[in-house]
Amino acid sequence: MTDNILEISNLSKSYGDFSLDNISFSLPKGYIMGLIGPNGAGKTTIIKSIMNLIMKQNGDIKIFGKDLSKFEIEIKKRIGFVYDTPNYYEHINLKQLKNTIAPFYENWDDDIFYNLVERFELPLNKKLKNFSKGMYMKSSIILALSHNAEFIIMDEPTSGLDPVVRRELLDFFKELIQDENKSILFSSHITTDIEQIADYITYIAKGKLVFSETKDDIFERYSMVKGGNDLLNEETKKCFVAIRSNDYGFEALSDDVINTRNIFGDDVIYQRATLEDIMFFTNLKNKSNN
Amino acid sequence: MKQLILKDFRANWQYLLMSFGVLFTISTLFIYSMLEYQGRADPDLILYFLQVMMTSIFFSLLFFKVDEMYNTNEIFVSLPVSRSQIVKARYVNTVVYVFIAIIIHFAGSQFGIFIHNGSQNSELILLYNPSLWGFVFLSALIIGAYSMPFYFKFGINKGVLVVFVIHFLFVVFVITLIINMNGLWSDVQKALMSIIKISNTILIYSYISIVMLVVLISTLISVKIYKNKEI
Numbered sequence: 001m002t003d004n005i006l007e008i009s010n011l012s013k014s015y016g017d018f019s020l021d022n023i024s025f026s027l028p029k030g031y032i033m034g035l036i037g038p039n040g041a042g043k044t045t046i047i048k049s050i051m052n053l054i055m056k057q058n059g060d061i062k063i064f065g066k067d068l069s070k071f072e073i074e075i076k077k078r079i080g081f082v083y084d085t086p087n088y089y090e091h092i093n094l095k096q097l098k099n100t101i102a103p104f105y106e107n108w109d110d111d112i113f114y115n116l117v118e119r120f121e122l123p124l125n126k127k128l129k130n131f132s133k134g135m136y137m138k139s140s141i142i143l144a145l146s147h148n149a150e151f152i153i154m155d156e157p158t159s160g161l162d163p164v165v166r167r168e169l170l171d172f173f174k175e176l177i178q179d180e181n182k183s184i185l186f187s188s189h190i191t192t193d194i195e196q197i198a199d200y201i202t203y204i205a206k207g208k209l210v211f212s213e214t215k216d217d218i219f220e221r222y223s224m225v226k227g228g229n230d231l232l233n234e235e236t237k238k239c240f241v242a243i244r245s246n247d248y249g250f251e252a253l254s255d256d257v258i259n260t261r262n263i264f265g266d267d268v269i270y271q272r273a274t275l276e277d278i279m280f281f282t283n284l285k286n287k288s289n290n
Numbered sequence: 291m292k293q294l295i296l297k298d299f300r301a302n303w304q305y306l307l308m309s310f311g312v313l314f315t316i317s318t319l320f321i322y323s324m325l326e327y328q329g330r331a332d333p334d335l336i337l338y339f340l341q342v343m344m345t346s347i348f349f350s351l352l353f354f355k356v357d358e359m360y361n362t363n364e365i366f367v368s369l370p371v372s373r374s375q376i377v378k379a380r381y382v383n384t385v386v387y388v389f390i391a392i393i394i395h396f397a398g399s400q401f402g403i404f405i406h407n408g409s410q411n412s413e414l415i416l417l418y419n420p421s422l423w424g425f426v427f428l429s430a431l432i433i434g435a436y437s438m439p440f441y442f443k444f445g446i447n448k449g450v451l452v453v454f455v456i457h458f459l460f461v462v463f464v465i466t467l468i469i470n471m472n473g474l475w476s477d478v479q480k481a482l483m484s485i486i487k488i489s490n491t492i493l494i495y496s497y498i499s500i501v502m503l504v505v506l507i508s509t510l511i512s513v514k515i516y517k518n519k520e521i
Binding site: 048051052053054055072073074076077081083086087088089090091092096097099100101103104105 | 293296297300301302304305356360361362364365367368369370371372518520521
């Protein structure tokens with residue numbers, strides 16, 4: 001029995017001028033994976049492929065160790081999903097929505113549903129068309145969790161939310177993962193959210209996998225380096241993913257801190273790279289390669 | 291699949307009630323005005339049955355329309371159901387809706403007669419012919435069946451347009467044939483008369499079989515289309 005809750009191998013999909021190119025990564029059971037990348041990088045395409053909303057051209061997707069194409073219904077019984085824009089019937093209220101969705105799940109638990117409704121202070125009898133984006137997203141999360149889903153897939157759940165609701169949801173996700181039987185795949189272009197809660201990070205850029213590693217490994221490997229322009233030459237530039245310089249000096253991202261330290265020693269300043277730095281400089285590299 | 295069938299009625303009962311109210315009113319007004327202005331039923335009753343058929347099938351698109359309006363496909367395809375079940379449930383719902391719509395139309399016609407006090411009109415006897423209502427029901431199913439693959443392929447708004455264009459081209463084609471081919475219309479009439487002379491039982495069973503076959507083929511095509519559809 002595999003310990004990976006999700007295994008994606010060589011996933012490919014093309015649409016006109018965009019293509020998802022042989023993406024492979026896996027998520028062990030009981031962890032949160034953040035799927036990051038700029039807008040249009042392919043995050044939603046990956047999530048839609050996992051949910052079988054779009055037809056992959058190549059590759060395999062296994063969830064709970066089972067092939068999605070063969071065991072779709074069985075797998076979906078154990079998945080909770082939250083989409084960027086949850087599209088529900090807006091003419092009904094949350095209670096009616098629950099009555100529409102709940103019968104599809106054998107493991108639906110009304111106690112969980114009503115407890116979460118109370119926790120998030122959502123009105124049961126207000127029509128969904130009068131819900132704010134935050135209330136909509138909370139409703140979607142409640143529906144995703146009320147059938148005891150073991151794997152929760154969320155596409156940009158925090159985008160467009162005000163900071164208070166975002167913080168509230170992130171805290172809730174952290175609590176949620178205390179249950180070791182639950183795993184979360186969480187896509188976002190808000191890197192600070194991912195930094196706060198993810199154990200694994202998968203970075204997609206222009207349909208290609210840049211990396212899929214533990215957060216700790218990523219922050220050990222990557223570093224921001226700042227120093228004078230006189231230190232840069234053809235050889236030293238090779239240490240960096242990309243460099244940004246001005247009259248006062250340079251700022252660069254290194255993906256091999258040990259090697260960079262060997263070359264520059266204490267002549268430069270080393271700072272912890274944030275996910276935003278990693279995304280920005282990787283994007284800069286891609287642009288200069290094109 | 292049971293839950294997919296029920297969810298359309300469970301979540302959209304307000305729209306359903308509204309649509310049934312509209313159908314009831316159409317039938318009441320149609321029959322009332324027919325009795326009021328002409329005092330006789332024929333030939334307006336043929337038009338009446340035509341509108342029963344067309345409005346019943348038109349309003350059965352409600353389920354497609356509401357799902358498209360709120361873009362709920364993404365949610366329902368993500369639930370633990372297969373795409374094939376989603377399509378089949380939609381077909382079942384359409385049949386159920388058309389059946390209820392025809393009953394509502396009948397009730398509306400009776401209300402029109404009641405408020406006009408026109409029950410003495412002998413021409414109205416056609417309204418009490420169950421075979422005619424059955425024919426209207428089956429004909430509505432045929433129209434629905436050949437249209438539905440277009441709705442699954444293009445969505446309801448584009449799909450209705452495509453079906454309308456097909457109807458229009460068909461009518462133009464038939465008219466062109468009649469104008470340009472001497473004797474074709476009389477041949478068609480002769481063929482229709484010879485069909486009518488066949489025993490009613492054979493006609494009814496043949497028509498039911500044709501409708502079932504068309505619905506079955508339509509379902510298979512729609513399943514194939516929807517299985518490959520990107521949501």
